[in-house]
Amino acid sequence: MLTPKPPSAEAQLLFLSKLQRLFIESDFTATYKFALLIALADLSVELGTDDGAELVLSTRQIGERFILLYWRQSLPYGTGRPSAVPGVLIQSHGVQAAVISAVTAFRLKHGVGTPALARLLPEYPALLGSVAQTVSAQPLNYLQNFGGATDEFLFTRAGAGKIMLKEGVVYCLRRFQPLVQQLARTHWVEHIKNNRRNLPILGEADDLEDFLFSASRQSLLVMAQGLRKLDGAKCFYCNHSLTDADVDHFVPFSQYPRDLAHNFVLAHPSCNRSKSDTLAAAPHLERWLERLLHHADALTEIGHIAGIMSDVQVSRQISAWGYTSAVTAGGHAWIAPSKYEPINARYNTYFSH
Ligand SMILES: [Zn+2]
Incomplete structure (x- = not known):
């Protein structure tokens, strides 16, 4: 063959x-x-x-x-x-x-x-x-x-x-x-x-x-409560404390419209709006992958309570697909409000093993 x-x-x-x-x-x-x-x-x-x-x-x-x-x-x-x-x-x-x-x-x-x-x-x-x-x-x-x-x-x-x-x-x-x-x-x-x-x-x-x-508002509320317990009351992206929180899709919903528990993080509404439909830059990605490694089961449990599907391997696979496609397409990643960087070949290394 x-x-x-x-x-x-x-x-x-x-x-x-x-x-x-x-x-x-x-x-x-x-x-x-x-x-x-x-x-x-x-x-x-x-x-x-x-x-x-x-x-x-x-x-x-x-x-x-x-x-x-x-x-x-x-x-x-x-x-x-x-x-x-x-x-x-x-x-x-x-x-x-x-x-x-x-x-x-x-x-x-x-x-x-x-x-x-x-x-x-x-x-x-x-x-x-x-x-x-x-x-x-x-x-x-x-x-x-x-x-x-x-x-x-x-x-x-x-x-x-x-x-x-x-x-x-x-x-x-x-x-x-x-x-x-x-x-x-x-x-x-x-x-x-x-x-x-x-x-x-x-x-x-x-x-x-x-x-x-999209996941129901009710599911997202329950998801937010669980994430607050797991990650503390702080924004995943800027690490500052938060009171009002959005449940953000780490790999944007516009790029992959499927709700999976491991793809959710808590963020300031302003950080969430600014990140919008872009992929998050390397430091965020590193933290997110780290989180998959250490909190996979806790996130599955939170998803279960919220009625949101979870599959840690699939979530990782989706982010690998998202970032490596962006390398090919010459995409940009969001660092902080109004700060972006090109998604270059370095991003492939996160998923090469
Ligand atoms: Zn923030």
Whole structure:
């Protein structure tokens, strides 16, 4: 077998233009295809490599991501506005999307509030099995049908319950992760807004994207309390004491929109605003990696109480991906308000072992 190699610039452009066509020419009867693209991109970042190699994924691994994505979305959306009636958003042009119904039924039957708690139940594998089946029968079957033809440019089936992301695809999904995420999320929000049956629920809502994709305010409050106990009442970035605190995504949410306990730090609202969507500079990164090393279990525990998923290896992998991509792209890192530095090759050394 030939050793894999990263796709050429031309192959990457072809990938992007096919992805673009997929969004324009596909038939989106439900929101599943958006969830599938997000799941494939996330799994590529978390499990894949930058050498162009293929990646085999099981439908259960993808199904797990579907449960995470749809868990929050299966809760009633209530804007609190007088014009709107709280309700579960409809995610399909036909009957409600089966994954939403399955997650809702499971949550009600077992009285669990978070996917992290759901995972611990003996009935969870059955839920996962049925979601994996839906994923297999629907989006995996139809994602690569667009423009009246089938173009397997992303994956092929690789035996029962498995797919294989083709050579070069993982590379592209890792490289263009923020773009894929943004496209999928924007279209997902539009799909829900354009479904007339959602109009009474939505009212004049303007926080739909937050509702669909971010951790709840309540979870973040609990997370903040835990972090205060662990790290003390001080800002992770400037180390000064704080009273008002934001829970900041160390690797910015705009770059990797997934809430994981190990990625959260406490920060002054002003430090948080100033850092905004940039990666934190070397001294912060060193402290953050140190913290993963020494407080991994404590952070897992805090996440558990707050109902936020945690996986220390995955968090490390995501930051490695974020920083090494920024080295390639010539990004800048935030040191302090109005102070930045280039993310140069030195940053790779933090992740080279
Ligand atoms: Zn600060």
